[in-house]
Amino acid sequence: MIKLENLHKNFGKLEVLKGISTNIQDGEVVAIIGPSGSGKSTLLRCINLLEVPTDGRIMINGQDITDKGTNIMKVRQDVGMVFQHFHLFPHKTVLQNLTYAPMKVKGVSKSEAEKTGLELLEKVGLSAKAYEYPNRLSGGQKQRVAIARALAMNPDVMLFDEPTSALDPEMVKEVLDVMKNLAHTGMTMAIVTHEMGFAREVADRVLFLDGGVLVEDSSPKEFFSKPKSERARDFLQKML
Amino acid sequence: MNLDFQQFIPSLPYILKGIGVTLQIVFMAGILGFVLGIILSFFKISRFKLLGWIADAYTSVFRGTPLVLQLMLIYYGSPQLIGYKIDPSTAAVLSFGLNSAAYISEIIRAGILAVDKGQSEAAMALGVPYRPAMMDIILPQAMKNILPALMNEFITLTKESAIVTVIGVTDVMRRAYIVGGEKFSYFEPILIAGLIYYIMVMILTVLGKGIERRMRRSD
Secondary structure (H helix, E strand, O other): OEEEEEEEEEEOOEEEEEEEEEEEOOOOEEEEEOOOOOOHHHHHHHHOOOOOOOEEEEEEOOEEOOOOOOOHHHHHHOEEEEOOOOOOOOOOOHHHHHHHHHHHHHOOOHHHHHHHHHHHHHHOOOHHHOOOOHHHOOHHHHHHHHHHHHHOOOOOEEEEEOOOOOOOHHHHHHHHHHHHHHHHOOOEEEEEOOOHHHHHHHOOEEEEEEOOEEEEEEOHHHHHHOOOOHHHHHHHHHHO | OOOOOHHHHHHHHHHHHHHHHHHHHHHHHHHHHHHHHHHHHHHHOOOOHHHHHHHHHHHHHHHHOOHHHHHHHHHHHHHHHHOOOOOHHHHHHHHHHHHHHHHHHHHHHHHHHOOOHHHHHHHHHOOOOHHHHHHHHHHHHHHHHHHHHHHHHHHHHHHHHHHHHHHOOOOHHHHHHHHHHHHOOOHHHHHHHHHHHHHHHHHHHHHHHHHHHHHHHHO
């Protein structure tokens, strides 16, 4: 359903993505891994056009989102995103964080949005925090709220940009558990992560990026047991 | 030093009436400055370079020349500009409003830019268009940075409004001066005026602190 064709991204003279091509199928969970600076976050941010590709095409459900005539806002409504640093709205309560976009963008009624919001909070185990402000939550709780906020828009795809990198170690598991549950519901997910154990267990496919190039595109089993490239072997040795 | 406040007691109501005049000018100029300041600050953060350039030029001129000069320019220049002399208090509101717009636009611009970039990205990622994202997400957070500085600007405006004396508006300052002239004793009435300004500023300060506290509730 997501099709990347020869994707390029430059920041000034710096070439961050040097022609990435791959597909992500419906319901597939793809882990994007690689050393820092390899372009994995940029790749993810291109999929909801937070970064505009310099060249190449991105097709979502057959629609070319890099086309000039595309309504970017409409695309983003169907592509949820979770950030490393959560970016919850600090002046809104947890529930308001969840209801804001559906009400504003999709015109969902307040009662409906709150009903959905509370259901989602229950799914991420945070019903008790619905009327708190985000600053009263721990990092792990904030990230679970951020996941619920993205889900409140009922997206077709979820993008995760290093969702556990800013968390204290003891909070990583609660977020990964929520993501695991989400993967089991059949959600299409693309996850930039350094959690190798999680990638191996949950992902259907691993993309290994290095220097803006897609070096490996394989199953986790294959990737973690016998990586094809020298660079992936190097990387895994340092990680594990 | 022989201070005789007694003789000024009958003139007190006259001086105190100036508070209304002062407040009216400050209030109207504050609103004008705030509205214009918002518009200018949006010019400054706009993608359209020309708008930014206009707003920067505006700020540069109004910050680069004395306020009293701007006041006199508008008051005495009006007959040549629009064919008739405008009311002194109108001239005061105009010049103070235009002047503080320059400062307020800088305050708001800085306040908006100080909001974490992740906030607008999060709004964008949810498909929220620019305008509602600005109104509902960025500005409410920017207000926390903006408000204390804005309160300062209004305090400055309250004090600086005393210069309307030079074009004959009967504000607190002017009235104190007139009363002094009647009794051939300026020291006491001007001290009284000073006390009045100080109390007004203190009230504004307390008000500002209160609003600031309210805004910090979610921190």
